[in-house]
Amino acid sequence: MERYQRGDQVAAQQLVDLLSGRLCAFFSGQMGSPAQADDMLQEVWLRLHQARHTYRHGEPVLPWMYAIARRVRVDHYRRRRRIELREVASESLHNVPGRANPVPDLPTFGELIAPLPESQREVLILLKVNGLSIDEVARATSSTAGSVKQKVHRAYNSLRVLLTGAARGPSGAGEAS
Amino acid sequence: MTCRDIERLILPYAQGAEIPPEAAAHITGCAKCASLVRAMAATEPAPIPSSERLQQIKAGIVAGLKPVKPLAPTRVFVAALILIAAFAAAVGVFELGTAGWHALSVLQAAAVFTALAGCALVLAVSLARQIVPGSRVWLPAAWSVFGFLAIMGAIFAILYQPQREPTFISTGLVCLRIGLECALPVALLCWLILRRGAILNPVAAGALTGALAGLSGLLLLEIFCPNLNAYHILTWHLGAVVASTLGGTIIGVIVERVRK
Numbered sequence: 363m364e365r366y367q368r369g370d371q372v373a374a375q376q377l378v379d380l381l382s383g384r385l386c387a388f389f390s391g392q393m394g395s396p397a398q399a400d401d402m403l404q405e406v407w408l409r410l411h412q413a414r415h416t417y418r419h420g421e422p423v424l425p426w427m428y429a430i431a432r433r434v435r436v437d438h439y440r441r442r443r444r445i446e447l448r449e450v451a452s453e454s455l456h457n458v459p460g461r462a463n464p465v466p467d468l469p470t471f472g473e474l475i476a477p478l479p480e481s482q483r484e485v486l487i488l489l490k491v492n493g494l495s496i497d498e499v500a501r502a503t504s505s506t507a508g509s510v511k512q513k514v515h516r517a518y519n520s521l522r523v524l525l526t527g528a529a530r531g532p533s534g535a536g537e538a539s
Numbered sequence: 540m541t542c543r544d545i546e547r548l549i550l551p552y553a554q555g556a557e558i559p560p561e562a563a564a565h566i567t568g569c570a571k572c573a574s575l576v577r578a579m580a581a582t583e584p585a586p587i588p589s590s591e592r593l594q595q596i597k598a599g600i601v602a603g604l605k606p607v608k609p610l611a612p613t614r615v616f617v618a619a620l621i622l623i624a625a626f627a628a629a630v631g632v633f634e635l636g637t638a639g640w641h642a643l644s645v646l647q648a649a650a651v652f653t654a655l656a657g658c659a660l661v662l663a664v665s666l667a668r669q670i671v672p673g674s675r676v677w678l679p680a681a682w683s684v685f686g687f688l689a690i691m692g693a694i695f696a697i698l699y700q701p702q703r704e705p706t707f708i709s710t711g712l713v714c715l716r717i718g719l720e721c722a723l724p725v726a727l728l729c730w731l732i733l734r735r736g737a738i739l740n741p742v743a744a745g746a747l748t749g750a751l752a753g754l755s756g757l758l759l760l761e762i763f764c765p766n767l768n769a770y771h772i773l774t775w776h777l778g779a780v781v782a783s784t785l786g787g788t789i790i791g792v793i794v795e796r797v798r799k
Contacts, residue, residue, distance in 0.1 A: 369606035375597045382596070386588045396586040403588055407596045413737035415607040416671050425673035433672075433739045437798070474578050489550055490579065501673045504740065509679075518546050518575060525574040 363423050367414055378407065384424075384492055385431055391472060391487040392435055406434045424494060425501030432484070432502060475517070477524060482517035485510055540565045545572045553580040610736055613674075616667035619732055621659050624755035627725045631717070631759035638765040647698050651761055654694055658687040659754055666729070666747040670736025680743035684750045684784055691757065692777060699769035711775035714764055718756030718779025726752035726787060741798070742791035749787020753780030 365373030385406055389399035409430050417426050471490065475483045481503075488499045496514075500507045540561045552558050553576075558566075566572050610616075640648070665683040668674035678686075704710070729748045738744045760776045 367607050367609055369604050371601045371604055374600050374604055378593060378597050378600065382588045382593055383585060386586045390586040399586055400588055400592050403592055404596055404599075407600065411600050413672060416610050416737045418609055418612070418671065421673065426671075427673070429672035429739060430737070471578075471581060490553065491585075493554070497675075501675055504674075504676055504743075505679065506676055515543065515546060518549070521578065522542075522571040522575050525578055526571055 363414075363417055364419055367417065381423075381427060382407075385427070387491050388428065388431055388487065389435060391491045392484065393439075402434065402438060405438070406431045409434055422498060422501070424492075425498045428488060428492065428494070428498075428502035429504065474521065474524075478517050478520055482513050482520070485513045486517050489514065542569060542572055545569075545576070549576055549579050552576060610671060613664070613667045613671070616670070616732065616736075617660070617663045620663040620666055620729055620751060623728045623732075624659060624663075624725050624751055624758070627721050627728075627755045628758040628762070631721045632762050635717070635759070635763040637762055639760070640762045642765040642767055643761075647767075650694050650698055651691075652758075654690050655754060655758055655761070658690060659751065662687060662747055662751045662754065666733065666744065666751060669740065669744045669747060670733050670738055672737055672739055680740075680747055684746050687750055687754065688777065688780065688784075691780070692773060695769055695772045695777065699767055699772055701769040704766075704768050704771060707771065707774075710766060711771055711778075714760055714766075714771070714775040715779050715782070717763070718753070718760050718776065719782060721756040721759045722749075722752035722779065722783040725755040726783065740791075741794040742788060745787040745789070745791020745794065746784055747787070749784040749790075750780065752787070753783030756780065756783060 363373075363377065366377050382403055385403055386396070386399045389402045389406075390396045393399060393402070410427060413430055417423065475486050478486070484503065485499055488494045488502060489496070494502065496507050496510050500510045503510065542565075545562060545565055548556075548558050548562050566576055643651070661678065661683050665678060665680055668676065669680065726748050729751060733744060733748065756779045757776055760779065764776070766772070
């Protein structure tokens with residue numbers, strides 16, 4: 363990262379190779395679509411490039427990177443939501459898609475956390491998919507470690523209820539979501 | 540071992556770590572925890588970015604790559620922000636005088652100026668961290684702003700006596716105008732400094748900037764205004780801080796919308 367700040371082209375390319383997979387996993391987990399995640403990569407790298415001077419030597423790189431990636435995702439989500447709302451208003455409600463490819467047996471991680479609130483889903487993805495520690499997640503989401511722990515606890519409680527409902531029958535999960 | 544204790548072990552277990560025997564015993568006996576642990580341990584193949592996309596990104600970055608100087612340490616920004624706030628208040632005091640300072644008792648002066656100094660430090664640190672993505676947050680921005688207003692409000696309510704005042708609005712509006720006239724240049728100068736970093740949350744940054752600028756106005760008013768009526772101070776002096784904070788927040792909201 364320091365070499366990248368000094369203008370080293372090789373370091374910049376190595377960084378893209380090293381971090382793009384993690385960013386893709388982050389976006390894919392949040393947006394549920396690898397294709398969209400791939401599209402988002404370009405935008406996030408543009409922002410990372412513009413903000414590279416804000417990385418301070420000795421600080422962890424991942425929270426810095428995910429904090430920017432998170433902002434890109436939020437901006438993208440709000441933009442997309444506005445467009446979708448306009449489309450729904452101008453067309454009709456019969457085109458609203460349902461959940462794609464329901465899996466009858468075990469849910470994937472994405473499907474499992476889909477019913478959770480945005481903030482809880484984000485924290486679980488950063489912890490499980492991206493492998494960040496509680497402290498790193500707190501830095502990336504501009505919150506305190508205590509707040510992250512609370513979100514994780516609430517997410518686990520919700521998942522326990524959802525999983526118990528799913529074990530009883532498929533209607534249980536549908537109602538909870 | 541409780542279900543809450545198990546939560547700390549779920550992710551290490553999912554990543555292949557051994558779990559203590561008492562945790563294993565709990566999971567065996569608790570259906571909810573067992574299903575949660577199983578679900579969280581399930582792995583999926585990680586998505587891989589397309590090579591064309593990576594090439595595009597690399598080409599874009601390498602094409603305009605120039606060396607950049609990393610941001611100065613947080614303490615430099617904190618010092619600059621506090622100096623701006625103090626300097627603006629000092630200029631105002633130089634113009635308007637120190638009648639308020641002489642009217643204060645020792646207790647009032649000690650409480651008000653100690654609290655103002657502490658709040659200025661907290662607001663400046665929160666603000667300086669807003670411009671560095673991934674900074675450690677020890678106090679959320681909203682808490683810093685509301686804490687500042689609550690502390691100053693409590694001090695004024697406790698240490699100052701309420702009185703009936705026939706010219707409540709006319710004298711109050713003068714104080715409000717002076718407070719805001721001091722806050723405005725502070726906010727503009729702070730914003731110029733903050734633009735050097737990356738502001739990810741313009742609303743929080745705007746609110747904190749407004750609060751720090753309002754603090755500068757409040758500092759000036761406490762030194763200049765000899766009116767010790769609690770109603771006057773709570774309404775007009777603290778009102779200048781509230782107006783400044785609201786102004787900063789609104790500008791932050793506008794910046795965020797324009798950005799999108």
